[in-house]
Structure formats: structure tokens, C-alpha cells
Amino acid sequence: MKWKCSACGYIHDGDSAPDFCPRCGAPKEKFEKIAADIEQIMDRSKKTNQLHMDLTHMMTKVLEIAEAGTEDNLDPGCLNVFQKAKKAAWEIRQMSKAEITVHINKQKWG
Ligand SMILES: [Zn+2]
Incomplete structure (x- = not known):
């Protein structure tokens, strides 16, 4: 699964969003799950x-x-x-x- 920080666009790979964005420090709630079809295109x-x-x-x-x-x-x-x-x-x-x-x-x- 992929998660995108809505504050800065950082993409995280994992079962859940990180506690904080490594790039901008935004909290977990700022992460949105990337749709499966978009994830497929990325991969x-x-x-x-x-x-x-x-x-x-x-x-x-x-x-x-x-x-x-x-x-x-x-x-x-x-x-x-x-x-x-x-x-x-x-x-x-x-x-x-x-x-x-x-x-x-x-x-x-x-
Ligand atoms: Zn961020």
C-alpha cells in the first residue's frame, strides 16, 4: 500500500501511514491512501x-x-x-x- 502526505506529496510504502511525514513532519492524519489503480500505474x-x-x-x-x-x-x-x-x-x-x-x-x- 502507498500513502501520500497531503501537505508535501511525500509517498510512503507500507501497511499503514507513518506517524509523521519524514519530509515535512506532518502527522499521520495528513496521509491519504493512494487508490489501487494509481498505485498500479506507479509500480x-x-x-x-x-x-x-x-x-x-x-x-x-x-x-x-x-x-x-x-x-x-x-x-x-x-x-x-x-x-x-x-x-x-x-x-x-x-x-x-x-x-x-x-x-x-x-x-x-x-
Ligand atoms: Zn509531508
Whole structure:
């Protein structure tokens, strides 16, 4: 079962709501049980959300490599590769972040 703090949105997993919200300190009464269908959507999306987080992290690494390669600037061929990598990694990271935002707004997160 999942419980949502109505004060701050914190999601708690467990048979009952916590005595106090770990995030904002709101009392147990402030927690609302999340409906079963929403809970299912959250559970279904968990893996995808994690994959987006992994991808975002990896693209940040690619950006660091592309920056280092651009700075190194050995020859035009290398510069071309690093600049393309930078553009692609930036776009993928931004798209992944947008998907995560959509999931949060559609309650596919928790
Ligand atoms: Zn809270």
C-alpha cells in the first residue's frame, strides 16, 4: 500500500501511514491512501523511471567526455565527433528529463 502526505506529496510504502511525514513532519492524519489503480500505474512506471534516471546520468557523463574532447581538440575529425556527441547527449538528456516530468504529473511516480 502507498500513502501520500497531503501537505508535501511525500509517498510512503507500507501497511499503514507513518506517524509523521519524514519530509515535512506532518502527522499521520495528513496521509491519504493512494487508490489501487494509481498505485498500479506507479509500480508499472518504476522501472522506466529508473531507466530514465540512468540514461540522464549517463548522458551527463557523455557531456563531460564531449567537453574534454572539445577542449583537447586534437584535429577536426575528433572535434566533429565530440561536438556531435555533445549535441546528441544534450538532446537525449533533455528528452529523458521531460519524460520524467510527464510521469510525475501523471502520477506515474512514487
Ligand atoms: Zn509531508
